[in-house]
Amino acid sequence: MECREAKGYAMHEQPDEDLRDLLRQLRRDGRVLLQQEAELAKAELRDKSKGVVRSAALFGGAALLGLIAAGALTASAVLAIALIFPPWAAALIVATASALAAMLLALRGRQRLQTAMPLLPERAIASVQEDIEWVKHQTRSRRTSRGYAHG
DSSP states (O other): OHHHHHHHHHHHHHHHHHHHHHHHHHHHHHHHHHHHHHHHHHHHHHHHHHHHHHHHHHHHHHHHHHHHHHHHHHHHHHHHHHTOSTHHHHHHHHHHHHHHHHHHHHHHHHHHHHHHOSOSOHHHHHHHHHHHHHHHHHHHHHHHHHHHHHO
């Protein structure tokens, strides 16, 4: 009879020990997992920020060429009105070419910016969500297996 009581006592203690071990392991693995997820998020943000910097450089180039175009258009208008000679035609060609180049750079910059947005670590977020689902699944399956053993 003592043997059965001892067995019964050991059977009641076993699930508690298993649960404690599981919680210790989850805490330990959770820290490592969070560190890995943080590193993933940093790397992803670093990659995305490079795209934003490139887009900003393209927009800067577009702005510079836009200023050149505005200056050339202004010069062509002044020359056309003041002199009414062919030099204005040259200024107009330069202004038109600058405006087209500015438009192309702006479109390219917008395209790159759209591919870099949003500035969220999407892969890291998805990975954390997967981890949460895995932990939930492990907890459910642990509870289910314990329920059948003692039910």
